[in-house]
Amino acid sequence: MLAFALVAGLFLKLYIDEVISLVIFQLFFYLLVYAQLEIKRKEAGIKDLNARKYYMLVLIYSIGMAYALLLNFLPNQIQPFLLLALLLACTTDQMIGVTAGIYFSIVAYFVSNNPSVISLIISLSIICGGMTIYKGLLNKTYRKQFFVILFVMCVLFGCVATYYYEDAIRFKILIYMLIMSALNVILAWIFMPILSSKKQNINEDTYRKMLEDEYPLNSLMRQSSKLDYDHAKRVSDICAICATIVGADSSLAAAAGLYYRIGRLEGEPHVQNGVLIAAQFDFPAEITQILREFNGEEHLPSTVESAIVQIVDLVTAKFDVLSGQKATKTEWNREMIVYQALNEYSAKGMYDESGLSMNQFLKIRDYLVHLGGQ
Structure with missing residues (x-):
């Protein structure tokens, strides 16, 4: 009942043409990602890949889409898009991860009842900064150091953007940034190696066949x-x-x-x-x-x-x-x-x-x- 109420409340807040436009926009982007994956599949020489292999992509994409739609019920400062970008990069490749992170940030900005340019800039800055150290996060030798850098980067970008626009760093915003940065880092630490390992296993099978x-x-x-x-x-x-x-x-x-x-x-x-x-x-x-x-x-x-x-x-x-x-x-x-x-x-x-x-x-x-x- 709660889920139904949330969905109903969401659609009441949005005009029907806005909902239709958003759905079409989301579908178009999903098809673009799917096309990119098909190209990657062909490059990898994997002939028997079927829809079930994309379940992680569908799950991560659905989470991002759901969050963008439910943003009206959540504080603007709660931005999980860096995490989604990192997980998509592990599931597919780095370029798709960056693109998806930027895409979801922009969609969230447009569908929000109270769009915040500050939140959009924070989200985009964190995604671009975090994805530049993506490969370092996968490196077993330096993984801890790069995750520390990621956490500090998330907090600093949020504080700098907030201070630039408001001439102050409010305590509430700082707490939001610390919590979201910690959650991004912790969840990325847990799931990135798992997803990367599954992706690597597919590549290993291809290499062995070629030998x-x-x-x-x-x-x-x-x-x-x-x-x-x-x-x-x-x-x-x-x-x-x-x-x-x-x-x-x-x-x-x-x-x-x-x-x-x-x-x-x-x-x-x-x-x-x-x-x-x-x-x-x-x-x-x-x-x-x-x-x-x-x-x-x-x-x-x-x-x-x-x-x-x-x-x-x-x-x-x-x-x-x-x-x-x-x-x-x-x-x-x-x-x-x-x-x-x-x-x-x-x-x-x-x-x-x-x-x-x-x-x-x-x-x-x-x-x-x-x-x-x-």
């Missing part, structure tokens, strides 16, 4: 050139080990390593042809990006996994070329080959944008010296 002998492109590589295929398999295996050593995604590194030189099937230009083949076979976006960064020719490696694949492919190619020479059989010469190759590329700044730390770089280099060249 199977029955995968169409894998078969095509074997038939095309045994020499290139043997190199690709070796790179893939070593990439998986190196990624495990430094705590990166071993499945992604292995799959990207296997298809790193796939553009050679079509000849020059290798990078563009590799990306085109990836599109034809619906490669996951993460692998396509690594192919786009092949050898740093057009783009520098942008992730740790991309840097690992580039390093392993470079060193393994040198060993393949020199494998028949006795000079590479000694430990000393193998070490010199690895050091010279990696130091040269490192000095050029090849890995500056990848996030690969010096400690990770040294671990990979040591492994390639002692095991990778054997």
Whole structure:
């Protein structure tokens, strides 16, 4: 009965044309999000995804829509849209999370009986600021520090915006900001790792399928050139080990390593042809990006996994070329080959944008010296 009364009260406060416009607007935005997810599904090469896989998106979206409609019954300062944006980013991707957070904030402003520009600015500022540190919130090593930054950011943005417009920070507003900031942080801390893990599991399944002998492109590589295929398999295996050593995604590194030189099937230009083949076979976006960064020719490696694949492919190619020479059989010469190759590329700044730390770089280099060249 209470829910019915709330809904009835809401519709009495809104004109019928306003309700219809809002519903159409919400439906249009939902279809846009759905279309974006379908594109992501295609990029990931997931063929059997059905509507049940979107249940978390539907739930989070419904919460945002319900809050926007019920805003008339709640204080303007209660803004959960950063939390919704973070959860949507974990369920889908960062861009959809940002877009949805901004969208719900604007809708809430327009449907409110007492619209507050201050509340809108606070909400938008917190969403934009919070989503810039989204990846840091998922990092297990620095997660606590980034959540502290998120909490402080939420409170500060609210206080600054309020003071700018009212020349004062009222105690009631401050309490609202502290409570909402704490709730955003606590709930994000609980649910973000869970949602990210489920999303990652879908990606892991795709990477594993791409490594199977029955995968169409894998078969095509074997038939095309045994020499290139043997190199690709070796790179893939070593990439998986190196990624495990430094705590990166071993499945992604292995799959990207296997298809790193796939553009050679079509000849020059290798990078563009590799990306085109990836599109034809619906490669996951993460692998396509690594192919786009092949050898740093057009783009520098942008992730740790991309840097690992580039390093392993470079060193393994040198060993393949020199494998028949006795000079590479000694430990000393193998070490010199690895050091010279990696130091040269490192000095050029090849890995500056990848996030690969010096400690990770040294671990990979040591492994390639002692095991990778054997």
